[in-house]
Amino acid sequence: MAGGLHVQGLQKRFGDVVALRGINLEVPTGELVGFLGPNGAGKTTTMRGILGLVAMDAGSVTWNGSPITIDDRRHVGYMPQERGLYPRMKVHEHIAYIGRLAGLDRSTADQRASYWAERVGLADRVDDLIQELSTGNQQRVQLAVALVHEPNLMILDEPFAGLDPVAVATLTDIMTEQVERGVSVVFSSHQLDLVQDVAEQVTIVAAGETKATGTVTELRNRSPKRLLEIRWAGPEPDWSPPGANREPGRDGVTRFVVAAETDASALIAQAATAGEVAAVSYQPPGLDEVFLELVGA
């Protein structure tokens, strides 16, 4: 079994509600994995299960090939969906405190707290109380808290929610940097365009089950659909490929959804006979459409 996090067959029931029916998730060492799913799909419960915050009814969580232990979990950087900070603690104090809880000695925790406060852009706010910060800045503190002990695994639940573009760029840089350092990073997000740009691997879950896993390109290629987009040089002809769905186009572009097994070159040749083609594109659907296909929306 490869290094990193391996989640197999997680199941969890809360009373009559089945939250997880069998979640599988792989986060190899030094990789960035997007964990996607609609609301209520079981992402947060899975993350809490990995951290031992919620006892699972069935399934296993292993780290580097062995069942994950409390000591392994002390090397996890966690950013919960509902931000968790002490409102009346100072920024530096808070980051250092969590560092010490994770096992750092006092002086290292202080040094790292200063470093990460600066990295997330809060160098001039270290002596402010958490409650005096804006929501976005509190989120930066939360990120610093997740990073202060230099974790081996980062679990980030909706880390981009509520961030401005500058903060998103900072977070993306830091995540990429951590991955280059060999850290395994898994994050959930509803911003699929962002996931598509950032993540190497993606796991999509729905209704407590894993629906698909793979690279973004693999998932897109697995789609039974393809998108044919044609920009006409002249007037748009009344033409559609056989069995295709024509979608409303704009700016002189016509968009067709065709089956994946369709012969693309034959289709383009047919289009050229129907009208004068200025540009053509034939590709699998984007991650957002793949996501919708898989979660059944």
Place this chain on the structure above:
Amino acid sequence: MTSPVREVAWREIVTRSRTTSFRAITGILVLVAIIVPVALALWPDDEDELRTVTVGLVDVEQATQQVILAFAEGNLDIEFQEYSGSSIEVVSQAVAEGDIDVAIEPGPTIVWNKDIDFEIAVVLNNAFQQQDVLARGRGLGLDEQDIANLFTPLVVEERFVEGTDESDEVASVVALIGLMAAFILPQAFGQLTLLSVVEEKSTRVVEVLLSHLRPRTLLLGKVIGLGVLAVIQLAVVVGGGIAALLLTSTFEIPASVWRFIPILVISVLGGLAIYNTLFALLGSLISRQEDASQVMMPTLVPLIAGYIIGQSAIFGDADTGIAKVLTLFPLTAPMMLPIRVARDAIEWWEVTLSLGLLVLGVLLLIRVAGRVYEFTLLHTGARVGWRELIRMSRGALD
């Protein structure tokens, strides 16, 4: 490496001691502890004031007057009024009308109105006896040194089998202060513990904490931290009071009182441990501060029962059946045990059993609370019911 329990405890101490309310309350308590002994020292006690007695003198020698004053010193404030040359009727009238308390006529004769005032009588009789012995001594040819030797008083030592009333009073006062500490501190710091748990739940910071700590570690750190803070507050207040007492020297603490101080300290610590744990457990059942008073209500029953029975044990019978039962019950033992020890109304085996049950109760409650914590810390929304609580606790007792 740092100890997570110590880190959690330290954070509780630092953050709570920084709050304005904690500082204000501690300041007020220290002020009261200092002001009371100082005020007692400055405020003259009625018992310290000497009774003024007016003594009428009919041809009494100056030397006798000096001896009377010497015997009265520290007991009576004697004022003399001269009646030399006055008739017996005048002197008698002065005594009868209360112009003077007593008169001395040659003889010597002491003139009272109706009743003898024994305090004055002792002073005057001792003075006359001494003057008479002096005169006889001189008559026998003794020199002044021999006479002085005759009057050198014998030092008589005193021993009390059951202690003096004063040491009983001081023991009762200290026991009462101990009872108040064992009643108030667990409530005050128990509530702080509860609110700290609720704050961590409501702000969701508990999720981050539990990704690094076991629930029981978090619980222990919290209980220890706030317990230490309570002890610091108590030590500052009591220290201030003792310092004020020593400086003003209003009274000394009798040796018998020091005997039960260790039991008092252990009881207060035990009370803090058991109630802080209990309040932490209760805090984990709710998600909003508004529900705190409702969930705390049951803990007031043993606290109030212990306080009421404790008070009656201080001022009345400390050996009743109910006092014995509450001494053994871990939630009331911190209040009852020191009182019964102070009143010397307890057998040694009761002390041992009470302390043993208290320690056992604390350990058991920590185990149960740790177990419940695991289930409830991430619980939000409606309060966890008592039936659900009992179900969760079962695993801890296996």
